Each structure stands twice: as C-alpha cells, then as structure tokens.
Amino acid sequence: MRVMKFGGSSLANWQRFSKIAEIIAVAAEKEQVACVLSAPATVTNTLIETVELAIKGHNFELLLTNIEQIFIRLHSQAAEEKISDTQLSILNSELIAHLSDWRQKLAGVKLLNECPDSVQAQIISSGEKLSANLLEQILIAKGITSSQLDPQELFLAHGAPLEAVVDINLSKPKFKTISLNNNRVWVMPGFSAADSEGKIVTLGRNGSDYSATVLAACINASSCDIWTDVDGVYNTDPRVVPDAKLLTQLSYQEAMELSYFGAKVLHPKTIAPIAQYHIPCYIRNSFNPDSLGTLVSNDTDTTGLNVKAISNLDEQCMFDVSGPGMKGMVGMASRMLGAISQTGVSVSLITQSSSEYSMSFCVATLSAAKVKAALEQEFELELKSELLEAIKVRKNLAIVSLIGDGMRTRKGVAAQFFKALAQASVNIIAIAQGSSERSISTVIEQSKTKNAISACHQSFFDVQHYLDVFLVGCGNVGTGLLEQINKQAQMLKAQNITVRVCGIANSTKMLLNAEGIELSKWPLLLNESQQISNIPEILNWICDQQLLNPVLVDCTSSSKIAEQYVDVLEAGLHVVTPNKKANTRDLAYYQQLRQVALKQKRQFLYETTVGAGLPVIDNLKKLLCAGDKLLQFNGILSGSLSYIFGMLDEGMRLSQATSIAREKCFTEPDPRDDLSGMDVARKVLILAREVGLTLELDDVDIESVLPEGFDSSGSIDEFMENLTQVDEAFMQRISRAKANNKLLRYVGQINQGKCSVNIVEVDSSDPLYSVKGGENALAFYSQYYQPIPFVLRGYGAGTDVTAAGTFSDLLRTLNWTRELDS
Numbered sequence: 001m002r003v004m005k006f007g008g009s010s011l012a013n014w015q016r017f018s019k020i021a022e023i024i025a026v027a028a029e030k031e032q033v034a035c036v037l038s039a040p041a042t043v044t045n046t047l048i049e050t051v052e053l054a055i056k057g058h059n060f061e062l063l064l065t066n067i068e069q070i071f072i073r074l075h076s077q078a079a080e081e082k083i084s085d086t087q088l089s090i091l092n093s094e095l096i097a098h099l100s101d102w103r104q105k106l107a108g109v110k111l112l113n114e115c116p117d118s119v120q121a122q123i124i125s126s127g128e129k130l131s132a133n134l135l136e137q138i139l140i141a142k143g144i145t146s147s148q149l150d151p152q153e154l155f156l157a158h159g160a161p162l163e164a165v166v167d168i169n170l171s172k173p174k175f176k177t178i179s180l181n182n183n184r185v186w187v188m189p190g191f192s193a194a195d196s197e198g199k200i201v202t203l204g205r206n207g208s209d210y211s212a213t214v215l216a217a218c219i220n221a222s223s224c225d226i227w228t229d230v231d232g233v234y235n236t237d238p239r240v241v242p243d244a245k246l247l248t249q250l251s252y253q254e255a256m257e258l259s260y261f262g263a264k265v266l267h268p269k270t271i272a273p274i275a276q277y278h279i280p281c282y283i284r285n286s287f288n289p290d291s292l293g294t295l296v297s298n299d300t301d302t303t304g305l306n307v308k309a310i311s312n313l314d315e316q317c318m319f320d321v322s323g324p325g326m327k328g329m330v331g332m333a334s335r336m337l338g339a340i341s342q343t344g345v346s347v348s349l350i351t352q353s354s355s356e357y358s359m360s361f362c363v364a365t366l367s368a369a370k371v372k373a374a375l376e377q378e379f380e381l382e383l384k385s386e387l388l389e390a391i392k393v394r395k396n397l398a399i400v401s402l403i404g405d406g407m408r409t410r411k412g413v414a415a416q417f418f419k420a421l422a423q424a425s426v427n428i429i430a431i432a433q434g435s436s437e438r439s440i441s442t443v444i445e446q447s448k449t450k451n452a453i454s455a456c457h458q459s460f461f462d463v464q465h466y467l468d469v470f471l472v473g474c475g476n477v478g479t480g481l482l483e484q485i486n487k488q489a490q491m492l493k494a495q496n497i498t499v500r501v502c503g504i505a506n507s508t509k510m511l512l513n514a515e516g517i518e519l520s521k522w523p524l525l526l527n528e529s530q531q532i533s534n535i536p537e538i539l540n541w542i543c544d545q546q547l548l549n550p551v552l553v554d555c556t557s558s559s560k561i562a563e564q565y566v567d568v569l570e571a572g573l574h575v576v577t578p579n580k581k582a583n584t585r586d587l588a589y590y591q592q593l594r595q596v597a598l599k600q601k602r603q604f605l606y607e608t609t610v611g612a613g614l615p616v617i618d619n620l621k622k623l624l625c626a627g628d629k630l631l632q633f634n635g636i637l638s639g640s641l642s643y644i645f646g647m648l649d650e651g652m653r654l655s656q657a658t659s660i661a662r663e664k665c666f667t668e669p670d671p672r673d674d675l676s677g678m679d680v681a682r683k684v685l686i687l688a689r690e691v692g693l694t695l696e697l698d699d700v701d702i703e704s705v706l707p708e709g710f711d712s713s714g715s716i717d718e719f720m721e722n723l724t725q726v727d728e729a730f731m732q733r734i735s736r737a738k739a740n741n742k743l744l745r746y747v748g749q750i751n752q753g754k755c756s757v758n759i760v761e762v763d764s765s766d767p768l769y770s771v772k773g774g775e776n777a778l779a780f781y782s783q784y785y786q787p788i789p790f791v792l793r794g795y796g797a798g799t800d801v802t803a804a805g806t807f808s809d810l811l812r813t814l815n816w817t818r819e820l821d822s
C-alpha cells in the first residue's frame with residue numbers, strides 16, 4: 001500500500017480537491033492507496049483564531065461563518081460536478097454537526113476565559129475530518145471503493161496534547177483489527193491522534209506530514225508521498241530565494257535536519273518514522289504532478305556540493321543562564337534541561353562555552369514565558385544567592401542552518417558560512433554544530449533572516465555575483481549608463497556578474513524594483529511611477545528588501561544629493577559618481593566621507609570626476625601608494641574648454657564655439673559652470689586633495705574665461721545671447737598671442753601647494769599646445785616622473801566616455817566585501 005498526503009495548499013478549493021482525486025485515482029490503479037489529508041488552506045488558522053477570541057471573551061461567530069462558507073462552497077461545487085444529492089446531504093449534515101459542536105465548546109471557553117489543551121485539540125483538528133469526508137464522497141462518486149481510517153482510534157500518542165508524539169509500537173497492532181484489503185483507497189484525517197485516556201490530541205502545527213509517515217510505518221507502506229505546492233524540497237525556502245534549487249535526493253538524516261531547522265515543507269517529526277522502517281518518501285507537487293519531486297531515502301545525492309541546503313527557523317528566543325555558580329557545578333545542564341522538559345517545550349539549539357560560565361539555548365518565542373517560569377523555579381535558590389545571574393531572554397531571533405551529509409569531509413565550510421553572513425552585515429549571536437557535522441547553526445536577529453539566507457545561498461550555490469544599482473539622475477550620463485548596462489548585461493552574465501538596476505530616480509520621480517527594472521522600458525516605467533523621488537526612502541526600501549550588494553550611482557551634479565553620501569554609505573551602499581560636489585565641499589565633509597566608507601567597508605568611487613573616462617584618480621593613488629610625490633601638475637581638465645579653445649585657434653568666435661560645444665553635450669548642463677572656471681577649479685581641488693593638500697574651494701585662484709564685470713546672470717538662453725558681447729575682446733587677445741606664435745589654453749595647475757586656474761599662452765614646445773577638440777591632457781611632474789612628466793591624454797568629456805568610466809567604477813565595487821566590526 002502507498003501512503004499519499006495532501007497538504008492544505010493542495011486543498012484550497014474545489015479545483016484542487018478534484019485534481020487530487022484524479023492523482024489518487026491514477027495511483028490506485030497500480031496499488032492500494034491510503035490518503036492523509038490536511039484541512040483546506042486557512043481553516044486550521046481560523047479555528048485557532050476562534051479559540052483565541054473566545055478565551056478573550058470576544059465574538060467568534062464571524063470566523064465560524066467564514067469556515068462554514070468554505071465548506072458549503074466546496075460541497076455545492078462537488079454536487080454540481082460529481083457527487084449525488086444523498087452524498088451532499090451527508091456532507092452538509094456532518095458540517096452542521098461540527099458547527100454546533102464548535103459553538104458549544106467555544107461558548108464554554110468564552111465563559112471560562114480559558115481553553116484546556118484537550119478541548120483546543122478537539123476544535124482545531126476537525127478541519128481535517130471535514131476534508132476527509134469530502135474526499136471520501138468524491139472517490140465513491142468516481143466508483144472507487146473507499147472509507148475512512150480514524151486516527152483517534154488508531155494512533156496512540158503521548159506528550160503535550162498540542163504537540164503529541166505517536167507511539168508506533170503501540171499503534172501498529174491496532175491496524176491488525178482492520179481488513180485493509182476491503183477498500184482500494186483509505187482516507188485518514190491528518191494532524192490528530194488520541195492519548196492513552198482516549199482524549200484527542202494534535203501533533204503540532206503542520207503535523208499532517210507526520211500523520212502520513214506514522215501511517216506509512218504502521219501499515220508498512222511501500223512508499224509515502226507528501227504532495228504539496230512546490231516541486232519538492234529546495235536547497236532553501238523558494239519564497240525567500242526565488243532561484244533556490246530543487247534537490248532530487250536527500251538522506252533521511254539530511255531531511256530530518258532540514259525540517260528540524262525550519263524547512264516548512266516537512267514537519268520536524270515527519271522523517272523519523274519512515275527512517276526507522278526504511279520507507280522511501282517522495283515530496284511532490286500537486287500543481288505539477290509530472291515533476292518527479294524529491295526522494296528522501298537511505299541514500300543521498302553525492303554528485304553535487306557537500307552542503308545541501310540552508311534553512312531558517314523563525315520566531316526563536318535565546319535564554320542565557322550564567323553566573324559564577326555555573327563553573328564546574330556538576331548537574332547544572334541536567335537540571336536546566338530537566339526543568340525545560342517538564343514544560344513540554346522542545347529546545348531547538350544549545351551552546352555552552354568551555355569556560356562553563358554560561359549556557360545558552362533557544363526555544364520558540366511562544367513558549368518563552370513558560371520556560372522562564374520553570375527555570376526560575378528550578379534555580380530559585382541559586383538566583384537568590386546570586387550564584388546565578390538573572391536569566392536573560394533575547395527575543396526576535398532566528399536560527400539559520402547549513403545542512404548536508406558531505407559537510408563532514410569538507411574543510412572551511414564554517415568559515416565560508418560565517419564570511420557570507422559577515423558580508424551581508426549579519427551579526428552572529430550564537431553558533432552550534434553537532435558532532436555529526438551534518439549541520440551548522442547560527443542564531444541571528446530575525447530581521448536579518450532574508451539577508452542571511454540570500455548571502456549564504458549566493459556563497460554556496462550561486463556562481464553569479466550581484467550588483468544592485470540605484471541610479472539617481474537621468475541626464476545624458478545616467479541615460480548613457482543605463483544603455484551600456486543593458487547592452488552589456490548578457491556578456492557580463494557569462495562572466496558571472498549580474499547587474500540589476502533596482503532603482504532609477506530623477507529630480508521628481510523614482511522607480512524601485514528588487515528584481516531589477518526592465519531596462520528597455522525604463523523611461524516609460526519611470527514616467528508612470530507615482531513615487532516621489534527621495535533618497536532616505538530609497539535607503540529604507542533597500543533595508544527592507546535586504547539587498548546584498550547595493551550601489552548608489554549619482555549621475556546628477558546636485559549638491560543636495562552629494563550631501564547625503566554619508567547616510568548612503570552608512571546604510572551599507574557603495575557610492576559611485578561623476579558628480580564633483582561631494583569631493584569639493586568643505587574638508588570636514590571630505591574626510592568624513594572617507595572615514596565612513598572605511599568603517600563601513602564600502603567603496604566611494606569618483607574616477608570620472610577628473611578627466612571623465614581617463615584613469616586619472618586610480619593611477620595617481622597607485623603612484624602615491626608606491627611612494628611617489630607630486631611636485632607640479634599642469635592640465636587641460638575641461639573637455640568643453642579644450643573644445644572651445646581649439647575652435648578659437650581656428651578663428652571661431654567664443655559665443656559660437658560655446659554654442660556648438662553645448663549642442664555636442666561637451667559642456668555642463670549650464671555652460672557658465674565651464675566658462676566661470678568653477679568646473680576646472682573643482683577638478684584641480686579634487687586632485688590636490690588626492691595628493692594630501694588640505695585646501696578648500698575658495699583657496700583655488702580662478703581666472704574666469706568671462707572677463708571681469710561681465711553680467712552672466714539670467715537664464716541659460718539669456719546668457720548665451722549676452723555672450724556675444726565678449727567675442728571681440730577675445731578675438732583681440734588671441735591675435736596678440738598668435739603674433740608671438742602662441743595659443744591660448746585654459747590650464748589648471750598645482751604648484752608649491754597652491755592651486756590655480758588660468759588662461760595661459762603656450763608655445764609649440766608645451767605639451768598642452770596641441771591639445772584641443774575636447775581632449776584632456778594631464779601632466780604630472782613627480783619625484784619619479786621628471787623632468788619628463790607622466791602624461792594622460794584623451795577625451796575628457798562626453799556622454800559615452802563618462803558613462804563608461806562610471807560603469808567601470810561600478811564593476812570595481814564587486815571586489816569589495818563587507819564585514820561587520822561592531
């Protein structure tokens with residue numbers, strides 16, 4: 001005989017009941033079947049809520065009506081398609097009987113303001129009975145002989161009435177009294193049993209899985225199939241990690257550890273009965289019966305990694321029993337565990353430091369009060385005499401465990417596990433590894449579970465490295481960057497780098513999507529978005545999503561955004577930007593940024609702030625690290641002014657050259673930023689600070705391209721119009737230089753600890769003489785590079801090179817891992 005268990009998710013509506021009846025009918029053609037059923041989805045939860053309301057003296061009628069409606073709907077749909085009127089009236093009268101029984105019991109509970117466990121067990125286990133009634137009638141209507149097995153007659157259990165354990169040895173003989181051959185299919189309600197006094201008990205939440213394997217053990221079934229709503233057991237909860245991998249085979253021990261440490265797909269007690277009797281168990285999907293599922297048996301799949309899976313057990317709290325009286329005191333552990341066992345609560349993890357000063361253990365938060373009271377009673381004297389400190393209970397914790405038979409033979413698993421947690425900024429509160437070495441468990445804050453699981457999954461099972469990009473500023477460079485990311489995505493993926501753009505914001509709106517925004521549609525999606533652009537909100541959202549490697553890319557030229565980098569770094573993001581504003585604010589902020597980045601182990605990268613895509617900052621840093629010292633710097637640092645001054649060489653007027661440069665996107669959005677010299681001054685200051693000069697922007701001596709007294713106020717268009725007024729003066733200045741075989745160049749300089757920006761006349765022997773057309777040239781005279789300077793030359797402006805430089809900074813953040821140091 002084959003046991004088949006169907007969980008609440010497989011019984012949510014009539015279509016699901018009908019589907020599982022088909023699955024059973026197909027199986028029953030080959031072999032006799034015993035089905036174990038849960039209550040339809042939501043029913044048990046609702047029954048538990050009715051009890052809670054009644055205890056508080058509140059009205060529970062509405063909830064009972066909800067349950068009634070679920071079954072009335074199921075019955076009438078069954079009547080429409082399959083079952084006869086007589087069958088329908090049997091089902092409805094049983095439903096009415098249950099409703100009246102619930103009402104009576106709940107009225108008593110409401111009156112007493114308490115509910116004995118045995119009464120609670122009777123109420124909450126009856127959803128499964130109603131499921132079994134319906135399936136039995138459907139099968140009969142299909143012409144399959146079937147009747148029910150009563151778990152309260154057949155399963156003898158002991159232990160806490162709501163967490164009972166079935167005694168298989170005592171239950172097994174009871175099946176001998178039934179002629180199992182009489183029916184092709186047997187149906188049994190899951191979740192319940194009876195104790196030695198015949199009182200109904202339940203087997204713990206989610207306990208129908210356990211009912212099924214107990215039944216399989218009692219009737220010595222050929223196999224036990226657990227049908228659920230996923231294709232089998234995954235290497236982690238597929239709801240937490242969408243690309244979790246399906247496991248085809250697990251050993252009993254692995255499955256036991258997984259279920260024990262929280263994999264909801266199997267109730268923790270499920271595996272023991274079938275492991276004892278070596279019955280194979282298949283976890284399968286009732287929504288996708290063609291999938292083969294996961295086989296749990298004596299064997300494991302040894303082809304893959306030694307680490308099989310990661311699980312999480314939520315809503316835990318940790319007790320810490322410590323004090324001078326603990327040291328060397330024989331029997332403390334036994335007294336502590338003895339007191340806990342009296343409460344019937346199961347301990348999920350225990351650790352003790354070798355100094356024997358303290359022992360810690362975890363239990364489900366729901367049971368914390370009970371356990372605390374029991375311990376305080378057990379250790380009353382020790383607590384009074386201060387041999388023990390007051391018992392500490394830490395709440396809102398989760399246990400994250402790594403599981404796999406093969407971990408025994410592999411070194412470095414724990415190191416890799418803890419490193420992954422550190423990189424996800426998850427603090428480990430306690431650690432436990434059994435000597436079976438089949439699992440390693442860590443206790444962490446529950447709010448960090450998703451982060452922890454994703455980081456571990458990525459470290460052990462995923463070859464891809466992720467970059468989660470948040471782009472602020474959708475001007476030329478921002479848009480260009482998005483295009484480049486989109487174009488390169490496949491190529492990078494082949495190199496195991498996945499770039500997900502999870503946020504895009506302009507000055508008014510923003511768009512967020514943790515799975516990554518579809519880049520071919522971003523302008524449309526951003527336009528349709530209702531969210532107002534706001535950096536603190538983005539940071540909160542990132543924290544909620546628990547993203548692993550978020551990077552803020554600031555493609556604005558806004559001071560307001562630059563002022564928020566400290567918060568952004570504090571929130572755990574890298575910052576990548578072509579925006580010069582942060583690095584040219586006051587020195588205190590400049591230094592704070594670096595300190596925070598260092599502390600947070602996050603990168604602040606701004607290669608494109610000087611020389612656009614040219615590798616200026618990185619090379620300069622490397623030279624300084626290698627011990628070089630800057631003596632002097634001369635450079636054409638503005639692509640726009642290089643372009644404009646090159647055009648002036650050829651006789652063009654200043655206003656016309658500026659207008660063409662603007663059209664070609666060589667200038668800043670407002671060309672006054674270039675012509676005022678401010679943009680070059682910022683770049684010189686960034687370089688100067690890079691070599692250690694403690695200067696402010698005001699310390700840079702700037703000669704503006706615009707003559708003194710020129711009125712540069714008004715809108716950009718007004719300014720462009722007024723610019724013609726200086727054309728004549730410029731023409732004359734150029735003619736004078738030409739008369740001496742010289743050209744005008746706009747040069748930024750660092751010399752003897754001072755920074756300046758000037759219009760300089762250069763002759764043909766100067767390396768800057770031939771630099772024009774938007775090119776930048778940077779000449780570094782240093783201890784190692786003199787008298788011939790180290791020169792970097794190439795396009796220093798333009799959307800493509802700046803976006804590409806930003807992209808390359810973005811990829812550099814991948815090499816950085818983050819660890820927690822406080």
Ligand code: ADP
Nearest residue numbers: 007008009228229233234236237239263264265
């Ligand atoms: P049923 O109603 O069939 O008993 P459950 O909801 O109790 O179903 O269990 C199935 C759910 O368990 C899945 O939908 C999945 O979200 C969750 N789950 C948690 N961990 C795992 C895992 N490692 N593999 C598969 N599912 C898991």
Ligand code: ASP
Nearest residue numbers: 038044191205206207208
């Ligand atoms: N219906 C019970 C519960 O929800 C048992 C089960 O479905 O496994 O806990």
Ligand code: MG
Nearest residue numbers: 007206264265
């Ligand atoms: Mg379940």
